[in-house]
Amino acid sequence: MADTTETHAALADETFMSAADLQNYMEKIAMAHAKEVVDAMGQATLAREQLAKTLSEPMELTPEALAEISGRLQVKLRAAAERGDTEIMVMRFPNLLCTDHGRAINNTLEGWPDTLTGRPRQAYELWRDRLKPAGYGLKAMIVDWPNGMPGDVGFFLTWTRK
Structure with a gap:
């Protein structure tokens, strides 16, 4: 059985993510998702404007x-x-x-x-x-x-x- 102090030491070394690192990671993920939403909204707005332009011109x-x-x-x-x-x-x-x-x-x-x-x-x-x-x-x-x-x-x- 491993010593408790050895387990804590292994968890605290640099290869294990700290709580602060995990929070930073979560913030980066949230920002990436927000950027995707904003980009999609921009694309939808452009598509809507193009549709309005096309439909504003009567067809023969x-x-x-x-x-x-x-x-x-x-x-x-x-x-x-x-x-x-x-x-x-x-x-x-x-x-x-x-x-x-x-x-x-x-x-x-x-x-x-x-x-x-x-x-x-x-x-x-x-x-x-x-x-x-x-x-x-x-x-x-x-x-x-x-x-x-x-x-x-x-x-x-x-x-x-x-």
Whole structure:
């Protein structure tokens, strides 16, 4: 059996981490994790800004583009119907693409479509001109609340079950 003093001496030598060293190590780990979070937030902000820039520019709605949009939408609608759903989110965009940052949508004010710009405006017009006459509804709402403030807007295509 080893002598207790020998055990304490072995634990106190330089190869064993002291409590202060362990605390410093823990602080370095915490700082590394915090840096990762900050870096990820920066990347997310850049991606969000790029998305807003892209969506702010209307796209050319050629017959080919409309056929592609219609085809993708039909696939999503069929999948939703098979699940028994009566709505699907068809678009999500930063509230920066509303002239009032989504205030009218959040408060369900009459005339909220007039606040839309860019591709969200085009999506609304596509619904109004083609999908509404076919019996589909459109619901717009704020879908996230970063730091308690309105964030992204979601467009939901709705229909009723008979």
